[in-house]
Amino acid sequence: MAWSGKRPEAGEWIQWELSRRLSAANDVLNGLRDAARPVLFRWPPKFNFPPHADTFRHPEISRLIFITRYESFTGGHRRLRNCGLSHGMSGSPRASVYPP
Known part of the structure; x- marks a missing residue:
């Protein structure tokens, strides 16, 4: 299959x-949220990986944890940068963060 290199075109099909x-799963969840909106007073907590040290022993789970943490960090940094709250490229703080 795609992962053995015998059928590289299978990779595109898998991605699709x-x-x-x-x-489809997103559509189902959105439908459930819309249907449950009148009776829910609070959304359930977001999924988090367990904090156990065993999760880092599995390469696949370790990579997933790294990717989610990295994307969370870069997304937060991007939001701060867009608001003008991050440090400049030279490392000096912007004036909007530290008033004179």
Whole structure:
């Protein structure tokens, strides 16, 4: 298959299929949220990986944890930068963060 290199075109099909399934799952969740909105007073907590040290022993889980933490960090940094609250490229703080 795609991961053994015998059928590289299968990789595109796998990507398309995963995208289609994620889109379908998102549609189901959005429908549930809309249906439950009148009776819910609070959204359930977001998923977090367990804090156990065993999770880092598995390469796949370790990579997933790294990717989610990295994306969370870069997303937060991007929001701060867009608001003018991050440090400049030279390392000096912007005036909007530290008033005179």
